[in-house]
Amino acid sequence: MPPTGQATRSCPSCRLPATLAQLHVYGPEPGLTARCPGCAAVALRVVTQPEYLWLQLGGGAGAFRFTLPAVAPGVRRP
Numbered sequence: 001m002p003p004t005g006q007a008t009r010s011c012p013s014c015r016l017p018a019t020l021a022q023l024h025v026y027g028p029e030p031g032l033t034a035r036c037p038g039c040a041a042v043a044l045r046v047v048t049q050p051e052y053l054w055l056q057l058g059g060g061a062g063a064f065r066f067t068l069p070a071v072a073p074g075v076r077r078p
Helices: none
Strands: 008-010 017-019 024-026 032-035 042-048 052-057 064-067
Touching: none
Parallel strands: none
Antiparallel strands: 008 017, 024 032, 032 042, 042 052, 052 064
8 A cells, every 4th residue: 555645546457556656657749648557558648738738537538628827928838
């Protein structure tokens, strides 16, 4: 059992229990994709657009869209 406070998940494909820190992350363009360290199944995707951040959990077709706060003119988003 991982220590309290760590985000964990169990892969629906291979059932490997792992913390989010153990996922293999690929990117940066067009976004970041985190994959299971056991079978490489997609765990999550994060894509940013000028006004939105998209979050997809797992390899499903649905995604959450978050509106990003406005930035001052001439300032780039990290």
